[in-house]
Amino acid sequence: xxxxxxxxxxxxxxxxxxxxxxxxxxxxxxxxxxxxxxxxxxxxxxxxxxxxxxxxxxxxxxxxxxxxxxxxxxxxxxxxxxxxxxxxxxxxxxxxxxxxxxxxxxxxxxxxxxxxxxxxxxxxxxxxxxxxxxxxxxxxxxxxxxxxxxxxxxxxxxxxxxxxxxxxxxxxxxxxxxxxxxxxxxxxxxxxxxxxxxxxxxxxxxxxxxxxxxxxxxxxxxxxxxxxxxxxxxxxxxxxxxxxxxxxxxxxxxxxxxxxxxxxxxxxxxxxxxxxxxxxxxxxxxxxxxxxxxxxxxxxxxxxxxxxxxxxxxxxxxxxxxxxxxxxxxxxxxxxxxxxxxxxxxxxxxxxxxxxxxxxxxxxxxxxxxxxxxxxxxxxxxxxxxxxxxxxxxxxxxxxxxxxxxxxxxxxxxxxxxxxxxxxxxxxxxxxxxxxxxxxxxxxxxxxxxxxxxxxxxxxxxxxxxxxx
Amino acid sequence: xxxxxxxxxxxxxxxxxxxxxxxxxxxxxxxxxxxxxxxxxxxxxxxxxxxxxxxxxxxxxxxxxxxxxxxxxxxxxxxxxxxxxxxxxxxxxxxxxxxxxxxxxxxxxxxxxxxxxxxxxxxxxxxxxxxxxxxxxxxxxxxxxxxxxxxxxxxxxxxxxxxxxxxxxxxxxxxxxxxxxxxxxxxxxxxxxxxxxxxxxxxxxxxxxxxxxxxxxxxxxxxxxxxxxxxxxxxxxxxxxxxxxxxxxxxxxxxxxxxxxxxxxxxxxxxxxxxxxxxxxxxxxxxxxxxxxxxxxxxxxxxxxxxxxxxxxxxxxxxxxxxxx
Numbered sequence: 001x002x003x004x005x006x007x008x009x010x011x012x013x014x015x016x017x018x019x020x021x022x023x024x025x026x027x028x029x030x031x032x033x034x035x036x037x038x039x040x041x042x043x044x045x046x047x048x049x050x051x052x053x054x055x056x057x058x059x060x061x062x063x064x065x066x067x068x069x070x071x072x073x074x075x076x077x078x079x080x081x082x083x084x085x086x087x088x089x090x091x092x093x094x095x096x097x098x099x100x101x102x103x104x105x106x107x108x109x110x111x112x113x114x115x116x117x118x119x120x121x122x123x124x125x126x127x128x129x130x131x132x133x134x135x136x137x138x139x140x141x142x143x144x145x146x147x148x149x150x151x152x153x154x155x156x157x158x159x160x161x162x163x164x165x166x167x168x169x170x171x172x173x174x175x176x177x178x179x180x181x182x183x184x185x186x187x188x189x190x191x192x193x194x195x196x197x198x199x200x201x202x203x204x205x206x207x208x209x210x211x212x213x214x215x216x217x218x219x220x221x222x223x224x225x226x227x228x229x230x231x232x233x234x235x236x237x238x239x240x241x242x243x244x245x246x247x248x249x250x251x252x253x254x255x256x257x258x259x260x261x262x263x264x265x266x267x268x269x270x271x272x273x274x275x276x277x278x279x280x281x282x283x284x285x286x287x288x289x290x291x292x293x294x295x296x297x298x299x300x301x302x303x304x305x306x307x308x309x310x311x312x313x314x315x316x317x318x319x320x321x322x323x324x325x326x327x328x329x330x331x332x333x334x335x336x337x338x339x340x341x342x343x344x345x346x347x348x349x350x351x352x353x354x355x356x357x358x359x360x361x362x363x364x365x366x367x368x369x370x371x372x373x374x375x376x377x378x379x380x381x382x383x384x385x386x387x388x389x390x391x392x393x394x395x396x397x398x399x400x401x402x403x404x405x406x407x408x409x410x411x412x413x414x415x416x417x418x419x420x421x422x423x424x425x426x427x428x429x430x431x432x433x434x435x436x437x438x439x440x441x442x443x444x445x446x447x448x449x450x451x452x453x454x455x456x457x458x459x460x461x462x463x464x465x466x467x468x469x
Numbered sequence: 470x471x472x473x474x475x476x477x478x479x480x481x482x483x484x485x486x487x488x489x490x491x492x493x494x495x496x497x498x499x500x501x502x503x504x505x506x507x508x509x510x511x512x513x514x515x516x517x518x519x520x521x522x523x524x525x526x527x528x529x530x531x532x533x534x535x536x537x538x539x540x541x542x543x544x545x546x547x548x549x550x551x552x553x554x555x556x557x558x559x560x561x562x563x564x565x566x567x568x569x570x571x572x573x574x575x576x577x578x579x580x581x582x583x584x585x586x587x588x589x590x591x592x593x594x595x596x597x598x599x600x601x602x603x604x605x606x607x608x609x610x611x612x613x614x615x616x617x618x619x620x621x622x623x624x625x626x627x628x629x630x631x632x633x634x635x636x637x638x639x640x641x642x643x644x645x646x647x648x649x650x651x652x653x654x655x656x657x658x659x660x661x662x663x664x665x666x667x668x669x670x671x672x673x674x675x676x677x678x679x680x681x682x683x684x685x686x687x688x689x690x691x692x693x694x695x696x697x698x699x700x701x702x703x704x705x706x707x708x709x710x711x712x713x714x715x716x717x718x719x720x721x722x723x724x725x726x727x728x729x730x731x732x733x734x735x736x737x738x739x740x741x742x743x744x745x746x747x748x749x750x751x752x753x754x755x756x757x758x759x760x761x762x763x764x765x766x767x768x769x770x771x772x773x774x775x776x777x778x779x780x781x782x783x784x785x786x787x788x789x790x791x792x793x794x
Contacts, residue, residue, distance in 0.1 A: 286777075287487035292769035294735060295762055298754045299495050306504045393625065400627050401736060406755050420629055427637055441630050449625040456621070 003082050005066040007323040009330075012254055013064045039461040044200040046457030049450040051207040056245055056447055063090040063246040066319075086319040094239060096223055100135035102234035105426075108435050109225045111137035111147060136226045151221065158216035165216070166209035173205060229435035231422065241439045243414035248447060251330060251399045251409075252392040259334030259341070264384060267345025268376055272353050272368070281346070285339040293336040294405060300332040301325070301407040322410035329402070329409060333395065341387045348380050382462040389455040393448045400444065416440040470785070477781060481774040485558070488770040493554045496759050502529035502549070508757055509566070527566065527760075528552060553763070562764040566756065571764045575746065581651055582733030582745030584661060589668030590730060594723060596669055597676035598716075604677070605684035606707055617681070623674030631671040632740045639663055649741040664741045668734065683715040690714075717788050724783045728772035732765070 027033035040046050068082040091098050105114035112130035120126050140147060170192065177197070178188035195202045218238075221227050228237040270281035288296075308314075308321060315321040352358060353376070361371050402408035403417025404424075411418060423436035506523040507515055524530040529549060536548050553563065562571035604616040640648040646663045687693065688711050696706045733747030742748065746765070753761035784791045 283483065283487065287484050287491065290484060290770040290773040291488055291491070291766055292732065292750075292773075295750065295754075295766045295769065299492075299759075299762060299766070302508075302754075302757055302759075303495065303500045306500055306508055310504070310507075397627050400629055404629060404739075405735060405751055420627075420633075424629075424633065427633060427641075432637075437630075437633065441627075444627060445625055448627075449622065452621050452625050 036461040048207040049454040052450040060246040060249040097239040108229040154220040162213040228439040247415040254330040259338035263338040263341040267342040271346040271349030298407040322413040393451040586730040593669040600677040601680035620678040
């Protein structure tokens, strides 16, 4: 039997997912909550970005279900011992990517190592040559199709599979939509293809097909080649990039989850109560804001390191140690980033408390707590939402910088920051080892760009000042 | 005006005290001097004598707040809190772990930081304002839309990639400028070109898009419509009416970061090995030199608060509608 492992961050991820789902169900039948989200999705760019973001989230969620496998040799006692390697569902799905480790650097799609080594020939002589990779391109036979031909064949097969998949998706979508709108399927098909639907289904399906192509390419190519090369210790860079998705998403979401309660509570109370409470809250956030954030994070992370080092028995596996550091990083990033939201909310609730409906509520003798929860909180939620979505991409980018400074996530954890940090010095090599940087760049850029475009759409839909239509 | 400034400066004092107490708590209470000594001497096989010796060497062997073995004022001054924290208020930063005078190091390293940060800020401001005005001038046309898209793409790229890419393209492939390094005087200019250029380019995305909203906000106001109704040309409207009003938030936004320029940029300075305060900070974090980190925290807070005060003063100067009371 496998032993499930629930890391602290996993628990928080599932909590967050549950919250989002509960909100989704709740908002379904509330037109005023549903409408702005529909407006977000009606934009073509935002709809495409949502699909991309959901794909990232899906990979991150798969990577958040952790377990430990039992060791083969159970030992003499009855108790089974578990491997110290904590695996996730993603690890199982990508299977060979994780285990096929080469000796050192190899370029994308390479069949030979990047550096020359002394190889002993069967007849006893040694030559300096590029050694054959153990796994990359192993299926290529000496007489069979060459590497380029093989890659083209496999890509061609992926394209064919994608076309098939896309056609299937289109038909299923048209069928479902036709049933909902009570129109015949062919008419619906035509409307989708011409882009004449309420929601931009054509864009959504096109984005899905693009993702499908990537998936099939990965299945056909990544299983036999190192599509993005290997790093210094020979690990597949594509696998590292996939694993880094979870880290990036966690930094972006958990940080806001951690800081939200403080920012919302203190901001609203300060603006509503005014007087000395306002002074105290203002004092706290000015003080925290005046400390250079990198230094505060550095100090806190150094402190955590001392604590972890002096309590080694608390953490069973290296992953758990890395996990507590990730969580702590989220908390401390939250401490440094709640101030701007707090200030915004303070100003807004100061304005709201003078409005007529709240004055009326006060006149009726409604308690302060009830005024805050019933009247002020729902009316500042759009600010909270916009800030959360806007902050996300900044936090993903901040992780890379912090990892470079040495106060980011644990060095053993896969993250884009660590990948950049590891590959940075290789730029001085001749010829250049560029693939680690490029993959970290591509993954990060896709996520951040999608998040930025999505957040713009969210802001346009929720901010009453920009809502014009 | 003068009374207002005095009051703002007085308001800064409790904030600095707060910063001071917070750093004291983080560095000496949460993380005791014993832990610090162990971190520096290695985790395992450290004798108690070695720890005591290290603490005595660095002046951490005193009690935290009250020294019961002393009398009179010394009871409170001969403590870690007074020696390490209170003295920061006099900008007496003490000595780093390898025995260097932190105050002297900081004063030496400010100049290289400024040599990068000031040109990057000025050129960046010029480029961003120009770009933003261009987008606002052609608002709601393809120029504007593609400009905004370009901005979003530019701001989705991590700052590290600008540096790595710039170093690789300009310094390694085309060999136009040295990859990294620093020199004082006129020889130093060639070292400054690349970092300044990268500082400007990496800031365009966020900066120009942000400034564009200021321009658009002003361009939609009534007095601008009146100016157009009078028959002024669109460029005259933009330069005379929109630009001057949009500059108010831009200028105050710049003023708030002016003091922080002294601290330099962490990434740029460390990638280009420029001996400024940014790389000083990174070195201190990597060497786990808490004395330097403490000094930089305090310095950063002081500069931030100076920035806040400067902003308030600037408001009254650039916007005659604001009166300070």
